[in-house]
Amino acid sequence: MQWFSVAQxxxxxxxxxxxxxxxxxxxxxxxxxxxxxxISWMPRLTGYLLIGFALGPECLHWVSGDIFSIMNIFxxxxxxxxxxxxxxxxxxxxxxxxxxLVATVVASSLLTFLLIxxxxxxxxxxxxxxxxxxxxxxxxxxxIIVAVIRDIKAEGHVTRRxxxxxxxxxVIALIxxxxxxxxxxxxxxxxxxxxxxxxxxxxxxxxxxxYAAYVLLILLARWFGHRRQQxxxxxxxxxxxxxxxxxxxxxxxxxxxxxxxxxxxxxxxRYDLMDVRFDAISEPFIILLFVTFGAAMQLPKLxxxxxxxxxxxxxxxxxxxxxxxxxAKPAKLSWKQAGMLTLGxxxxxxxxxxxxxxxxxxxxxxxxxxxxxxxAMLVFEILGPIATQxxxxxxxxxxxxxxxxx
Amino acid sequence: MQxxxxxxxxxxxxxxxxxxxxxNRRNYNLxxxxxxxxxxIADSDMKEQIKLEITQGMIELNSSIHxxxxxxxxxxxxxxxxxxxxxxxxxxxxxxxxxxxFQHWNEQRITPSERFHYLYDRYGYLAKSFTxxxxxxxxxxxxxxxxxxxxxxxxxxxxxxIGLSAASPYYQGADSNFDSxxxxxxxxFPLSGTLPLVRxxxxxxxxxxxxxxxxxxSSMKDFYWDIRPKPEYGTVEIRVxxxxxxxxxxxxxxxxxxxxxxxxxxxxxxxxRDNHYMLYQYNRxxxxxxxxxxxxxxxxxxxxxxxxxxxxxxxxxxxxMQGLQNFAENDVDKGVLRxxxxxxxxxxxxxxxxxxxxxxxxSLNELMRMSSxxxxxxxxxxxxx
Numbered sequence: 001m002q003w004f005s006v007a008q009x010x011x012x013x014x015x016x017x018x019x020x021x022x023x024x025x026x027x028x029x030x031x032x033x034x035x036x037x038x039i040s041w042m043p044r045l046t047g048y049l050l051i052g053f054a055l056g057p058e059c060l061h062w063v064s065g066d067i068f069s070i071m072n073i074f075x076x077x078x079x080x081x082x083x084x085x086x087x088x089x090x091x092x093x094x095x096x097x098x099x100x101l102v103a104t105v106v107a108s109s110l111l112t113f114l115l116i117x118x119x120x121x122x123x124x125x126x127x128x129x130x131x132x133x134x135x136x137x138x139x140x141x142x143x144i145i146v147a148v149i150r151d152i153k154a155e156g157h158v159t160r161r162x163x164x165x166x167x168x169x170x171v172i173a174l175i176x177x178x179x180x181x182x183x184x185x186x187x188x189x190x191x192x193x194x195x196x197x198x199x200x201x202x203x204x205x206x207x208x209x210x211y212a213a214y215v216l217l218i219l220l221a222r223w224f225g226h227r228r229q230q231x232x233x234x235x236x237x238x239x240x241x242x243x244x245x246x247x248x249x250x251x252x253x254x255x256x257x258x259x260x261x262x263x264x265x266x267x268x269x270r271y272d273l274m275d276v277r278f279d280a281i282s283e284p285f286i287i288l289l290f291v292t293f294g295a296a297m298q299l300p301k302l303x304x305x306x307x308x309x310x311x312x313x314x315x316x317x318x319x320x321x322x323x324x325x326x327x328a329k330p331a332k333l334s335w336k337q338a339g340m341l342t343l344g345x346x347x348x349x350x351x352x353x354x355x356x357x358x359x360x361x362x363x364x365x366x367x368x369x370x371x372x373x374x375x376a377m378l379v380f381e382i383l384g385p386i387a388t389q390x391x392x393x394x395x396x397x398x399x400x401x402x403x404x405x406x
Numbered sequence: 407m408q409x410x411x412x413x414x415x416x417x418x419x420x421x422x423x424x425x426x427x428x429x430n431r432r433n434y435n436l437x438x439x440x441x442x443x444x445x446x447i448a449d450s451d452m453k454e455q456i457k458l459e460i461t462q463g464m465i466e467l468n469s470s471i472h473x474x475x476x477x478x479x480x481x482x483x484x485x486x487x488x489x490x491x492x493x494x495x496x497x498x499x500x501x502x503x504x505x506x507x508f509q510h511w512n513e514q515r516i517t518p519s520e521r522f523h524y525l526y527d528r529y530g531y532l533a534k535s536f537t538x539x540x541x542x543x544x545x546x547x548x549x550x551x552x553x554x555x556x557x558x559x560x561x562x563x564x565x566x567x568i569g570l571s572a573a574s575p576y577y578q579g580a581d582s583n584f585d586s587x588x589x590x591x592x593x594x595f596p597l598s599g600t601l602p603l604v605r606x607x608x609x610x611x612x613x614x615x616x617x618x619x620x621x622x623x624s625s626m627k628d629f630y631w632d633i634r635p636k637p638e639y640g641t642v643e644i645r646v647x648x649x650x651x652x653x654x655x656x657x658x659x660x661x662x663x664x665x666x667x668x669x670x671x672x673x674x675x676x677x678x679r680d681n682h683y684m685l686y687q688y689n690r691x692x693x694x695x696x697x698x699x700x701x702x703x704x705x706x707x708x709x710x711x712x713x714x715x716x717x718x719x720x721x722x723x724x725x726x727m728q729g730l731q732n733f734a735e736n737d738v739d740k741g742v743l744r745x746x747x748x749x750x751x752x753x754x755x756x757x758x759x760x761x762x763x764x765x766x767x768x769s770l771n772e773l774m775r776m777s778s779x780x781x782x783x784x785x786x787x788x789x790x791x
Contacts, residue, residue, distance in 0.1 A: 091431055094497035153513070155430065157442045157496055226769035271772050275433035332446055332495070397438065399513065 018070050022288070025063075025071070028055065029287035045147055045290050045385040052294020063295040075292040078285035080243045080257050081278055082146040084235070087261020088275070089163035100331035101161060105168045108323035108345075109138045113176070115315040120372075123308050131180050133372060137316050139173035139349030140166040142254075143293075144384045147286050150279065153399025154392040158337050162344045162392075167258060170349060174255040178202050205251045210259035213242040217264060222272040232276040297378050312376040320345045337395060344391035347384025348376060410611045410626075412550030415640030416471075417671060419546035420664045422478065422656055424467045424649050425459055425539040426489070426781075427506055427774075429499045434774035436463030436509045436537070437498045440517060446492030452485055460522050461514040461537045463506070465489065471546070474738045475661035482653040490782050499778035502656075503756065504539055504574030504588035504648025507770040511535040511578070532595060538588040539649040541571060543660050544641035545667040550607025553635040556642045556667055557601050559676040560633050561686055563666055564646050565693035565702060566726070569719050570749060571647035571659055572697045573756035576770060585697030585757035588648050589690065597623070598630040600683055610635070632690070642667070646690075651756045651780050658749075661742035666726075668733045677709055693719055698753040723750040 032051030033044035055063045063071065095102050113134045120130035145166045149159055178199050217238045224230045239257070246256045264273055321342045328338035392398050430437040440462045447453050457466040467485050472478040486500075493500050514534045516526045526533040547553045572585035584590070592598050604610045617623045626637065632646045644663055650656050670676065685703045692700035698720040706714035727747050734740045749755070764773050 088432060091497055094431070094494070097494040098497070156438045160430075160432075160497055226767060226772060271769075271775060274769060275771055332442075334445070396515075396518070399515075 018073070021067060021070050022074065022284075025055075025291050026284055026287055029291045032291075033287070041386070041390065043148060043385040043389040044151060045144065045286075046382070048287050048290035049294035049297070049381055049385075052291035053297050054294075055291070056295030056297065058298060063291075068292075068295070071288060071292045071295070074285055074288040076243060076247075076253070077240060078282065078289035079143060079254070080239045081236075081282045081285060082289075083142050083254060083257040084239055084261045084264075085150075085278060085282075086142045086146050086163055086167045087258045088265045089160060090167045090262045090265060091164075092266045094164070098331070100327050101164060102168075104323055104327045104331065105165055105172070107327060108165070108320050109169050109172045111319035111323050112138050112316055115319045116312055119311045119315050120308060123311065125308070125372075128180070132177060133312070135173055135176040135180055136373065137173075137312060137348055137376070138176065139170040140345045141347035141349050141380070141384060142166055142170060142258075143286075143289060144347040144381075144388055145344070147290070148385055148388045148392065150282070150286075152389060152392060154397045155399065156395065156397030158340050158344065158395040159392060159397045161333075162341055162388075165341075165345065167262070170254065171258055171262075173349065174252055174258075175203060178252065202250075202252055203255070205249060206246070206256040207259055209242060209246060209249070209251055210256050210263060213238050213256075213260045214263040214267060218268060218272055221274075222270070226272075226274055228274055228276060231274045235273075235276055236281070293381060297381065308372050309376045309379065312372065313379050316348065316376075317342070317346065340391040340395040344388045346380065346387040348380040410614050410637055412553060412607055412635070412637040413640040414548050415546035416473075417546055417548050417552075418664055418668050419471045419473055420478065420660045421469045421471050421544045421641075422482075422660050423469075423542040423544075424482070424502070424656055425541070426465050426467060426649060427501045427503060427539055427778075428463050428465055428493070429501055429506075429774055429778055431497050431499055434499070434771045434778070436461075436506050436514065437496075438462040438515050439493075439496045439498050440465050442496055443489070443492050443498065446495055447488050450488045452488050455485055456489060458517045458519065458522075460517060460525060460533060462517050463509070463514060464517075464537060464539065465500070472660075474736065475657045475664075475742050476738045478660055479653055479657035482656060486653060486782070493782075499775070500782055501774060501778035502539070502573065502649045502651040502781045503760070503774075503777050504572070504586055505577050505591075506537070506539075507576030507760075507773060508579045509537060511537060529595070535591055535594070538574065538591045540588065540592075540645060541647040541649045541656055541659060543567075543644040543647065543663045544636060544639060545644075545663050546641050547667075547671070548640075550610070550635065550637065552671055553637075553640075553642050554601070554604060554607055554610055555674070555678070556670055557633045557635055558603075558678045558682060559670045559674075560642065560644060560663075560666065561600060561683065562676055563726070564632055564644075564686070565689045565700060565719055566723050567644060567647050567659065567663070568690065568693035569697050569700060569723070570662070570746070570755060571650055571655070572694070573648040573650055573760065575757045575760055576764070576773070579770065581761070581764075584695050585755065586648050586694040589646060589694040592630060592632075592645075595630045597628055599632070600686060601631055601634060603678070603680065603682060605678065607635075648756070651759065651777050652784070653781075655756070658742055658745055661739065662746055665730045665733050665739060665743065668735075669730055672733070677707070681705065697755055697757055698723075698750065720750045720753055 028051050029048045032047035034047070036042045036047030036050065037044055052063070054060060057064045116137050117130050117134035120133060121127060145163060149163065181195070181199065217234065220234055221231055224234060242256060242260060243253060246253045324342045325338050328335065333341070428437040428439055428443065429435070440458050443465060444456065444458065447456060455468045457468065459466050467489065469478055469481050489500055511531060511534045514537045516522050516533065545556065547556055568586050568589060574586050574588040575581055575584065577587040602613055604613055623629065626634065633642060633644050636643045647659055650659065685705055689702050692702060700719040701716050702719055702722055704715055704717055706712060724747060727743055727750065730743055734743055760773060760777065763776055764770065767773060
């Protein structure tokens with residue numbers, strides 16, 4: 001066996017690089033997705049999540065440390081593309097005509113916040129931290145909603161409401177989080193002036209960057225004309241560069257991308273921007289995103305915060321159901337549609353989207369919150385895609401639920 | 407005893423049905439909101455006049471009975487307001503036009519109803535590809551025999567209706583090179599085509615009963631003919647028109663059918679001979695393909711000594727419209743004829759508008775946004791015409 005030792009000593013040290021990781025995790029995700037869909041009612045996303053979980057620190061420990069850092073780059077791109085698609089469901093003209101949708105967003109956000117805040121206080125959590133968790137719990141998961149809509153080709157009234165509701169409650173959650181942080185941080189970043197400066201910088205900078213990206217996009221789109229392939233590349237280019245700039249300036253990425261998408265949907269009066277399909281390009285990124293989410297799921301911590309996490313999950317469901325059912329009649333939604341909308345809203349925004357960025361500035365605050373949110377996330381990430389997919393199928397809006405000739 | 411009684415109606419009254427496109431405002435592809443749109447108008451007095459169609463991106467609007475084109479267009483506008491108000495709540499736009507330019511037939515969803523599911527089971531992909539949008543014009547007649555004669559005689563003018571209404575140049579993402587690609591979709595059905603050459607209502611009843619007994623049909627609805635008698639309404643129904651982009655154009659087509667019927671029933675100018683339909687399919691193709699520039703093949707007529715010839719469609723229209731002046735009963739009828747003559751003379755149809763608009767904007771999505779603005783807001787057709 002001497003020859004083997006010699007050969008081994010002469011081989012270069014082999015480690016994962018971005019390309020090998022990208023390909024390998026894609027294959028793993030695909031296999032997971034394929035296996036899980038053997039059960040007809042299970043969404044592929046759940047397969048990606050479970051494969052990620054199996055490869056992550058909680059099981060095989062194959063995905064951790066540096067590998068996570070590389071995966072996060074891909075996940076960021078996926079999130080940016082997803083959020084762009086989600087934001088384009090927000091049509092201001094629609095909201096003017098359908099004020100009950102706005103009322104539902106406001107009511108569900110307010111009720112979710114108040115209910116979770118009070119329940120967490122009841123469990124003995126400090127008020128500012130409870131308040132921040134309650135605000136972050138307002139947001140429905142853009143990744144799960146867009147991925148499921150795309151996966152089952154959903155189209156219709158419930159689908160549009162679900163997407164718009166998700167985009168708007170994320171905007172409320174993110175703006176709310178930046179406004180409430182001074183209470184939760186309690187001196188972590190110094191004086192009130194420092195806080196005002198930081199919040200103004202984050203929110204104002206986010207809006208300015210989104211607006212600048214919109215202007216750049218629209219000017220170039222006008223110049224290129226309605227040429228689908230060129231506009232497609234242009235949109236990808238503006239999305240990725242905006243993402244990079246937001247990271248470089250530590251601006252809230254999710255809020256920036258959502259604002260950018262909403263502006264591009266509503267300010268484009270001459271309709272210079274084409275609606276491009278991201279199906280082919282976004283598929284690998286979505287697989288990696290959910291593998292990453294799966295790998296980030298943490299089981300043991302759940303045992304410490306099981307009660308609080310369960311309360312959060314139940315409270316959020318009750319708040320969403322109360323608002324949606326309460327306003328269903330004036331919104332002319334049937335009870336079935338209201339039920340499916342409530343079920344579709346189940347998945348909570350992934351904590352990594354909002355919190356990882358906040359953690360750089362407010363490490364203590366986010367450290368307090370992460371265990372609980374991770375616990376709730378575990379429930380929502382496992383059940384969320386299943387619930388959303390079921391809701392859209394049952395509402396008859398899935399492209400796969402059409403009748404087949406006998 | 408009559409097995410298929412024909413309900414007499416006031417001659418030359420008219421009504422129209424318009425099949426409309428529902429579009430999602432995100433990318434202007436066909437929406438799937440027909441059922442929800444009807445829920446939104448449940449409180450309206452006009453709810454009975456708005457109906458579901460075979461797939462969920464379609465909705466049908468039915469006028470009541472009219473004697474003049476101006477009252478017809480007023481009612482169509484009122485119906486439009488009802489539909490638009492519900493559509494806005496759903497974030498859906500509504501458009502005319504004979505076909506959606508980039509929808510894919512396999513993405514269409516069958517509307518939940520026993521009849522529509524039966525049609526899908528029976529006809530397979532044909533049922534979904536029937537997601538095309540037509541205008542049907544009903545003309546009132548006194549008797550079944552008049553209905554049979556009028557149905558045969560109007561066949562001579564089917565190219566006129568196709569040429570004037572053509573509004574489906576784009577189909578499945580490409581220019582079809584037809585002014586009306588929609589008319590080809592209907593032809594794929596086994597019971598499409600024309601009324602058989604029966605000469606009386608009694609003969610037609612015998613024909614109908616034979617089909618019924620063989621189980622080929624279960625009602626008159628199963629005949630997808632270009633023109634068919636509608637005994638339960640007491641009308642003759644012209645079914646070849648694309649839904650125009652504007653309500654005014656829809657009312658003009660109704661007015662044209664009314665004037666033609668008045669002339670045909672009053673003067674019986676067309677002899678129904680054994681070779682009546684000899685050139686029907688050819689002329690129908692010409693009009694669908696070339697619109698006003700179609701070259702009609704007109705067969706010889708021994709009764710008048712006419713030896714047969716080719717004639718551009720727009721000239722044939724102008725000649726007949728000139729003759730119809732004598733049958734205009736009021737200023738509205740005269741106005742209808744004046745506007746129709748202008749359309750024929752300048753060769754203006756919606757297919758031309760759609761092609762010009764696409765040339766300027768280079769986007770089929772944008773084309774549908776513009777045509778929905780034309781239908782919903784009476785936006786001017788502008789210089790695309």
